[in-house]
Amino acid sequence: MDKYDVIVVGAGISGLLAALTLSKHGKKVLVLEKTEHVGGNCNSYMVDGFQVDTGAHAITHLAVGPLKMLMDNYFDYMPVFEDYGNYHIRTENSFQKVPSNLKEFVTFDMLPKKDRIVLAQAITKALTLSTFGVNLSKQSAYDSLPNNLSNNTYDFVDAISHFLSGKSMKETSVHRMLTGSSFVRDSVTQEQFEIIVGSKETPQHTESILQSILRSNFHTSLGTRLTEVLELSPIKSSIPHAFASISRFAISNDTAKAQGYPRRGLKAVLNSVLHSLPDTVEIQTDSEVKRILTNEGKAIGVETDQAYYADIVVYTGFAKNLPDIIEDLPRSYVDELGGIVQTKSLTVWLGLDKKIDEFNYIGSEIWFKDTPYWAMPISNYDSSLAPKGKQLAGFVFVVDENRSEGSEIKKAYDAIYHALPSIEKHVEMQHEQITIPEKAAVTISGKFADIRTPIKNLYLAGTDTDNRSMGITRAAYSIIEMLGAFNEDGNLH
Ligand SMILES: Cc1cc2nc3c(=O)[nH]c(=O)nc-3n(C[C@H](O)[C@H](O)[C@H](O)COP(=O)(O)OP(=O)(O)OC[C@H]3O[C@@H](n4cnc5c(N)ncnc54)[C@H](O)[C@@H]3O)c2cc1C
Structure with a gap:
């Protein structure tokens, strides 16, 4: 039977980033995913000719954040990000940019x-x-x-x-x-990254897949701005870090400079990771890990319908569910994981038979009355996401868990057609997704899990192990911290 250096449980973006980074540090990795698809919440798929993402997404902290660090150090293929644009507020009578x-x-x-x-x-x-x-x-x-x-x-x-x-x-x-709102920016510089992870002997050569195959379409504007922001970033500039956020509020705080939407949709981020994986990574879908195997307090492998053995196990499912698949966790640790707070979101995707005037902008909008939504006309970033001449928009709602999903969906459509009365007659595709957007919500009382667990050589990674930033950026932070923990424990190099 094959023995692996590392088994990664879960093939969402966190699990795949874990597999990518660890394999580039020389590990032989097996990734086990319980569903039939990889990507988890970071994916896109077709519905009646429109390409929808799993939830509407803005990828944050692209200038100096953790995802950029991982891309620079480990990706062979880079997604291309379109400028995010602006956040707007819509009311019955007006439409304005959110003040920043x-x-x-x-x-x-x-x-x-x-x-x-x-x-x-x-x-x-x-x-x-x-x-x-x-x-x-x-x-x-x-x-x-x-x-x-x-x-x-x-x-x-x-x-x-x-x-x-x-x-x-x-x-x-x-x-x-x-x-x-980007007034205070989290960042990771290459120097900080190397202190955490230790430097790799041969730095990864990175190239943009679009730069090489679609040169005329290469999107320079965000790249230029990223350099601009990097040069002005608090850590690199002479402005003391502490005062940069205040000056940002007083003078300018252009979120578009640090945020983006991936061209070709969210799956472009997933595909960049998948294409960058070396042969030493094996992925199996339809493989639910039902038990993490231990011996004398140390992880030794996992069990699906069969057993797989490894020196190290990285679990990227819900940390809250860990006690279901591993025995003998200390009571205090199980209680701590039980304190993780989760929320549910509903995304309504509408495919429109034409481009409508209300969506004649780049960015997103917030409707804040009665039933608030956050909406993005995403085909404005990339027209290939909708059939020719048509438009695709996603509307995200927070789900009230005390009400039925059916009534929450009805309430959502009522809110959309109240805010945008002219849209209804143009809808030719509608699609709903109910998901847990992040494994741990950042609330004043909610808990987060540690990367290390009470079981030796069992690590956690994913959005419930780091409270910084949002979603995919937070997943990237967790991977850097995981690499740091591997490094400190002598398991990385
Ligand atoms: C509506 C919505 C809006 C969002 N907006 C943004 C945004 O604007 N910006 C942003 O950055 N992020 C956003 N996100 C969040 C972002 O998509 C997620 O945080 C990120 O994709 C989570 O990645 P993950 O790998 O940590 O978790 P997941 O995607 O949940 O992946 C975990 C994987 O592990 C698998 N798994 C679990 N248990 C097991 C097991 N026992 N055995 C095998 N496999 C297992 C699951 O099937 C899943 O595939 C949004 C998400 C949603 C839903």
Whole structure:
């Protein structure tokens, strides 16, 4: 029987990034995925001629973040990212860019002037506290606001909170609000990366697949801007890191500079990882890991319908579910994992028979009244995602788990057609997805799991092992931390 260096449980983006990075450090890796497809929440598929993603996605921190570090160091093929564009707010009577700096706040007339001044003061105060190292991850957005704001302003802050954490403004931390709106940026530089992971003997040569095969289409603008941001980034520039976030709020905070949407859809990110995998990685789908095998407190392999053996096991399913597949975990550890908070989201995809005026922009929009949504007309990034002359848009809602899925779906369609009355007659494809967007929601009380477990040589990776940033960026952070733990434990080189 084959013995592997590492078995990775789960072939979502975290599991595949784990397999890619570890294999490039010389490991022989087996990836076991319980469903028939790889990719987990990071994938795209066709519905009636439209290519939908698993949820609407904006990939964050592309300039100096962890995904960029992994791409630079381990990918052979790079996805090409389109500029994200802007976030907008839609109401019944208007459509405006979300304010991202002081100047825009002053003219943002969707909220009463008095409230805007108070909100700007609250953000400045939070940034100042964060600058001086005060931990704002346990302070709720609601508690940091004065209590005499208009209902409209509370609805606005509440809707943004829901899209950043899946929870209300009472459960969403100020830190989450600051990082989610890019006022405070997480970053990993090459130097920091090498301290964590240790330098590889032969740095990976990276090239853009589109640069090599579709030269005339190569998208330079985001690349140029990334360089610009990198040069201005807090760690590399002479501006002290601490004050960069305040100056960003006071002067400019262009999220498009650091965020992107992958050309050819979300599966382009997945495909870049898959194409970069060396032959030493084996993937098996339809293989649910039902048990992690241990011997004297040490992981030795896993069991699906058969047993597989390895020196190390990396588990990237829900950390909460770990106690179901491994015996004898300490009670305190099981309780800790039980404290992980999850939320559910509903994405409604609408394929439209023509391009409509309301979606004549690049970026996304938020509707914050009654039933809030976050929507993206994604075929505006890449027209190949919809049949010629048609348009594709995704609308994301937070699901109320106390109500039935059917009533949540109905409520979602009602909200879409209330916000965009002209759209209904153009719908020729509709498709719904209910998913858990991140394995752990970032709330003021929610827990996260450690990369290391009480079982020797059993590691966790994925979005419930790191509370920084969002989704795929967070998955990338977790992989860097996992590599760091392997390195410290003498398991990497
Ligand atoms: C609606 C929505 C919107 C989102 N928006 C964004 C966004 O704007 N930006 C962003 O960066 N991210 C976003 N995300 C989140 C992002 O897609 C996910 O965080 C990321 O894809 C999670 O990757 P993962 O590998 O950690 O987990 P998953 O994708 O959940 O992968 C885990 C895999 O493990 C498998 N598995 C579990 N248990 C077992 C077992 N016992 N045996 C074998 N296999 C197992 C599962 O089948 C799955 O394939 C969004 C997600 C959704 C749904």
